[in-house]
Amino acid sequence: MVTTLSSLxxxxxxxxxxxxxxxxxxAKREQIANALRDGGExxxxxxxxxxxxxHAEGQAVAA
Amino acid sequence: MxxxxxxxxxxxxxxxxxxxxxxIFGWYVPPKNFVISRAExxxxxxxxxxxxxxxxxxxxxxxPFMDRFPxxxxxxxxxxxxxxxxxxxxxxxxxxxxxxxEKDFWPAFTRCSRRQGRVLAWYMLLIGLEAWGAGHLAxxxxxxxxxxxxxWLADKFLFSYISEWHPLxxxxxxxxxxxxxxxxxxxxxxxxxxxxxxxxxISDDGKLSGIFLTNPRRxxxxxxxxxREAWGKSEDKTxxxxxxxxxxxxxxxxxxxxxxxxxxxxxxxxxxxxGQVADYEAxxxxxxxxxxxxxxxxxxxxxxxxPPEEKKAN
Numbered sequence: 001m002v003t004t005l006s007s008l009x010x011x012x013x014x015x016x017x018x019x020x021x022x023x024x025x026x027a028k029r030e031q032i033a034n035a036l037r038d039g040g041e042x043x044x045x046x047x048x049x050x051x052x053x054x055h056a057e058g059q060a061v062a063a
Numbered sequence: 064m065x066x067x068x069x070x071x072x073x074x075x076x077x078x079x080x081x082x083x084x085x086x087i088f089g090w091y092v093p094p095k096n097f098v099i100s101r102a103e104x105x106x107x108x109x110x111x112x113x114x115x116x117x118x119x120x121x122x123x124x125x126x127p128f129m130d131r132f133p134x135x136x137x138x139x140x141x142x143x144x145x146x147x148x149x150x151x152x153x154x155x156x157x158x159x160x161x162x163x164x165e166k167d168f169w170p171a172f173t174r175c176s177r178r179q180g181r182v183l184a185w186y187m188l189l190i191g192l193e194a195w196g197a198g199h200l201a202x203x204x205x206x207x208x209x210x211x212x213x214x215w216l217a218d219k220f221l222f223s224y225i226s227e228w229h230p231l232x233x234x235x236x237x238x239x240x241x242x243x244x245x246x247x248x249x250x251x252x253x254x255x256x257x258x259x260x261x262x263x264x265i266s267d268d269g270k271l272s273g274i275f276l277t278n279p280r281r282x283x284x285x286x287x288x289x290x291r292e293a294w295g296k297s298e299d300k301t302x303x304x305x306x307x308x309x310x311x312x313x314x315x316x317x318x319x320x321x322x323x324x325x326x327x328x329x330x331x332x333x334x335x336x337x338g339q340v341a342d343y344e345a346x347x348x349x350x351x352x353x354x355x356x357x358x359x360x361x362x363x364x365x366x367x368x369x370p371p372e373e374k375k376a377n
């Protein structure tokens with residue numbers, strides 16, 4: 001056995017997220033954290049009209 | 064004679080239960096096929112056997128109903144049980160001792176056999192239940208994996224029974240089973256094919272033996288390379304760079320089978336269902352990694368993915 005199921009799944013999952021979304025999340029991490037803390041919403045826009053909205057209902061970031 | 068009895072007990076208590084476990088587990092998730100050594104067989108069998116065997120033994124000794132069904136032994140006491148086993152073991156070990164206790168041997172042997180039969184019956188039932196539970200847990204990996212205990216159990220125990228091709232070539236690890244696996248397969252004839260994986264086949268020794276792609280396409284590499292070179296040498300700077308997508312050619316076949324020994328390498332892409340940018344769990348995980356300490360309970364993610372452009376392939 002050279003790997004575990006969880007590490008294999010992590011590898012597969014990482015490959016499913018498009019580069020633009022990964023970059024957006026990393027670049028806007030502060031804004032996302034604030035939006036989640038304040039129960040707000042943040043929109044991440046990718047090429048060709050692709051869009052991901054993250055919406056928090058209540059306090060999501062641990063104190 | 065004792066060696067024969069030992070082999071028989073080893074088969075009944077370890078080899079057969081492991082085979083039963085593997086069969087029932089395989090109803091839920093394709094099990095891993097492998098050529099294993101005796102030591103590995105014993106190790107795996109022991110892991111599978113420990114809990115059901117302990118429960119079967121305890122039940123057969125102390126639990127009402129379980130201590131007399133099936134194969135009841137009339138008038139059985141702990142003293143009689145011990146003396147029966149002692150007598151049978153010594154008689155099987157030595158011809159002289161068998162001769163001296165021949166009259167008592169067969170009744171004692173019958174009682175021992177009935178007791179062992181009872182333990183075995185419960186043991187096999189519990190092995191079956193264990194395999195059913197493990198199979199159910201393994202089949203729902205994507206659903207339960209956020210539980211840490213479950214993930215540990217899956218890593219340490221379940222994964223050793225699951226074919227490694229199953230998570231790679233099916234949407235097994237995704238909650239949304241509409242996720243598709245797209246494969247780019249470079250064959251030994253140096254032609255690149257692409258399509259959606261629908262079936263795969265495993266040989267007896269656990270190796271991939273073949274794979275089916277639906278809606279297959281092949282890449283016309285030579286025209287692409289020629290056009291790319293011509294574009295590179297062209298002095299006309301307004302000329303557009305060749306679009307790779309145009310060099311994919313549809314193959315007039317719904318399903319195309321690839322023999323594994325003709326596959327040089329394979330690139331796998333997991334495509335989220337139509338309308339989604341990525342798998343929800345993957346986005347949540349990425350958010351947790353990027354933001355740090357975060358509780359994503361109550362966080363809603365909505366996605367919109369534009370429909371793909373019409374393929375311009377020939």
